Amino acid sequence: xxxxxxxxxxxxxxxxxxxxxxxxxxxxxxxxxxxxxxxxxxxxxxxxxxxxxxxxxxxxxxxxxxxxxxxxxxxxxxxxxxxxxxxxxxxxxxxxxxxxxxxxxxxxxxxx
Amino acid sequence: xxxxxxxxxxxxxxxxxxxxxxxxxxxxxxxxxxxxxxxxxxxxxxxxxxxxxxxxxxxxxxxxxxxxxxxxxxxxxxxxxxxxxxxxxxxxxxxxxxxxxxxxxxxxxxxx
Numbered sequence: 385x386x387x388x389x390x391x392x393x394x395x396x397x398x399x400x401x402x403x404x405x406x407x408x409x410x411x412x413x414x415x416x417x418x419x420x421x422x423x424x425x426x427x428x429x430x431x432x433x434x435x436x437x438x439x440x441x442x443x444x445x446x447x448x449x450x451x452x453x454x455x456x457x458x459x460x461x462x463x464x465x466x467x468x469x470x471x472x473x474x475x476x477x478x479x480x481x482x483x484x485x486x487x488x489x490x491x492x493x494x495x496x
Numbered sequence: 497x498x499x500x501x502x503x504x505x506x507x508x509x510x511x512x513x514x515x516x517x518x519x520x521x522x523x524x525x526x527x528x529x530x531x532x533x534x535x536x537x538x539x540x541x542x543x544x545x546x547x548x549x550x551x552x553x554x555x556x557x558x559x560x561x562x563x564x565x566x567x568x569x570x571x572x573x574x575x576x577x578x579x580x581x582x583x584x585x586x587x588x589x590x591x592x593x594x595x596x597x598x599x600x601x602x603x604x605x606x607x608x
Binding site for chain 1: 527529531536537538539540541544546551552554555586588590594595596597598599600601602
């Protein structure tokens with residue numbers, strides 16, 4: 385069974401710092417990876433996806449993928465208190481259709 | 497655009513009962529996926545519907561069944577409810593070929 389592993393946290397960073405969230409995956413055949421943000425009591429919302437080795441940047445967010453190490457990370461620059469949420473890493477459940485295999489999520493707390 | 501809508505938002509059922517949850521996908525989306533999210537966990541993939549057929553399924557028992565209608569809306573049915581079925585049930589819609597799924601606000605099911 386495919387596994388996506390995340391440290392549950394909480395990860396606490398001061399406002400303005402860089403938050404680094406990490407994720408490992410078990411299926412070497414996984415191609416696409418996703419980061420979702422979920423505020424308490426709300427539904428997940430997509431931050432970004434990545435499927436090529438290296439970095440992908442979108443505003444304050446950078447996703448990094450290392451397929452050799454089966455490792456995905458999300459960096460949040462200039463962290464804000466509004467970034468406090470649970471961050472979910474996911475790969476695709478299978479190669480057909482857009483179904484996601486989520487990790488348990490990392491709780492991030494940005495302190496003013 | 498109303499986005500993905502789910503009903504009801506909250507539901508309390510007794511062990512052994514049956515429940516039906518409903519989902520209307522975002523306009524233009526033809527694929528609906530259902531997830532179960534227990535407290536403190538990441539969403540777990542239940543199944544996905546496309547063209548009124550179950551296209552793929554996660555590791556859930558046959559007590560969990562679903563349906564997709566010609567207008568792409570979907571239902572999730574759970575029979576013989578167990579206490580362990582208490583969770584947030586999320587519906588996500590997507591369009592074939594897209595790399596983004598939009599989640600509804602979820603249905604909070606409590607089994608007593």
